[in-house]
Amino acid sequence: MxxxxxxxxxxxxxxxxxxxxxxxxxxxxxxxxxxxxxxxxxxxxxxxxxxxxxxxxxxxxxxxxxxxxxxxxxxxxxxxxxxxxxxxxxxxxxxxxxxxxxxxxxxxxxxxxxxxxxxxxxxxxxxxxxxxxxxxxxxxxxxxxxxxxxxxxxxxxxxxxxxxxVSSTRVREALDGGLVQETADLLGRPYAVSGTVNGGDKRGRTLGFPTANLQLELPFVVPARGVYAVRAYLGDEVLGGVMNIGVKPTFTNNTVPSLEVHLFDFDREIYGETLRVDFLAFIRSERKFNSVQEIIEQIHKDAAEAKSFYF
Structure with missing residues (x-):
């Protein structure tokens, strides 16, 4: 408050x-x-x-x-x-x-x-x-x-x-480039966004990586499309995770990026709850995959790399 x-x-x-x-x-x-x-x-x-x-x-x-x-x-x-x-x-x-x-x-x-x-x-x-x-x-x-x-x-x-x-313009340019570590150096803290968890398309569950689809309630600058290591705050809980910002080109023709967070060692339903996310590190840019299996293999790699930043 x-x-x-x-x-x-x-x-x-x-x-x-x-x-x-x-x-x-x-x-x-x-x-x-x-x-x-x-x-x-x-x-x-x-x-x-x-x-x-x-x-x-x-x-x-x-x-x-x-x-x-x-x-x-x-x-x-x-x-x-x-x-x-x-x-x-x-x-x-x-x-x-x-x-x-x-x-x-x-x-x-x-x-x-x-x-x-x-x-x-x-x-x-x-x-x-x-x-x-x-x-x-x-x-x-x-x-x-x-x-x-x-x-x-x-x-x-x-x-x-x-x-x-140090200027707001430099911060915006860093976020536009996915440079969240440099952003943190300019801000003196990790860059963070917050929003409400909604249903999403639930595709992550079919891939073995359920995600929380984050609907931003305030007009935050959204970092560049890609995959990030993040730290999430759910009430009093602090959780490690990996976030994807993008349009999911393998599956959709969307033009508006979504923000989806996979939380490590977490399996509760949290629809309607508020989630705050700190960006810790940029892992890779968004790209289109040739098969579902290729996506699953890449997600495992992304999650392992994200854990190295959080744990």
Missing amino acids: IVVDIIHLAFPFDLETQGRKQVLAIGDFDGVHLGHQDVISKAVKAGNEAGVPVSVMSFHPHPREVLGQPKYASYITPLEEKMRIFESLGVDYAYVVNFTEAFAQVTPEQFIDKMLIPMNLHSIIVGFDFAFGHRGAGTVSMLRERCEPGIQVETVAPFLYKELK
């Missing part, structure tokens, strides 16, 4: 009740990767030192989706997942700004004067390249000029991995 206090805001903003002194970290924070965590951790440190609450402001839907890039309708961390991570990082309040075409027209000056200054902020923490307002015209220098000395503005240097800045 999420206990961070979530405050939804729509433009024009009504902030009359939000006059508490607070430290505010601002960003989109899709993925809450190591760079984002660095910004938030500095906000938490500043809040603790000043004895005031720590808040995060993010935007939903994704600004790029609203501005015409439909692939951003899927998220590394959908809103509910993002709030859960914020809480784990020590955030007290989360402001979720409804990003619309109208909000995209708000000038940097309007954002500062009508949004930030009325919030009675102690300080603002942002990334070094933070941009805001219409067409991203607002800069950190402008933010500092209009806010200080009443509100301190602190920037956080880029967080580097393999000598390059």
Whole structure:
């Protein structure tokens, strides 16, 4: 259960009740990767030192989706997942700004004067390249000029991995390539999705490998098609498994990939239950087989390799 206090805001903003002194970290924070965590951790440190609450402001839907890039309708961390991570990082309040075409027209000056200054902020923490307002015209220098000395503005240097800045774009590119180990390095945790187990076509049972067909309930970014070693969470149980993401080209002409998990040493019916899955390693790409026997032999190999990552 999420206990961070979530405050939804729509433009024009009504902030009359939000006059508490607070430290505010601002960003989109899709993925809450190591760079984002660095910004938030500095906000938490500043809040603790000043004895005031720590808040995060993010935007939903994704600004790029609203501005015409439909692939951003899927998220590394959908809103509910993002709030859960914020809480784990020590955030007290989360402001979720409804990003619309109208909000995209708000000038940097309007954002500062009508949004930030009325919030009675102690300080603002942002990334070094933070941009805001219409067409991203607002800069950190402008933010500092209009806010200080009443509100301190602190920037956080880029967080580097393999000598390059950690970014949501890098995370998405890694997932698109099935590079879940690199994704975990960028996020500081394994990439995870969750959903409800539904009936599926039950073909796995006929092959000797029953699977849980996972129906995602939130708009997660789905990694590249292929077979993965995974760790699954079913209530309080933690289980090893192997997941296939794909269209099952040997049997179907589907175009929408399904997510199917075979859980090791597990034979209960779990239809309708929630399953969370961590991606541990990429095993192989999806491919079409010449026979059912060839599929069965490959599944045995996949399962053995997945167990080497889990156990």
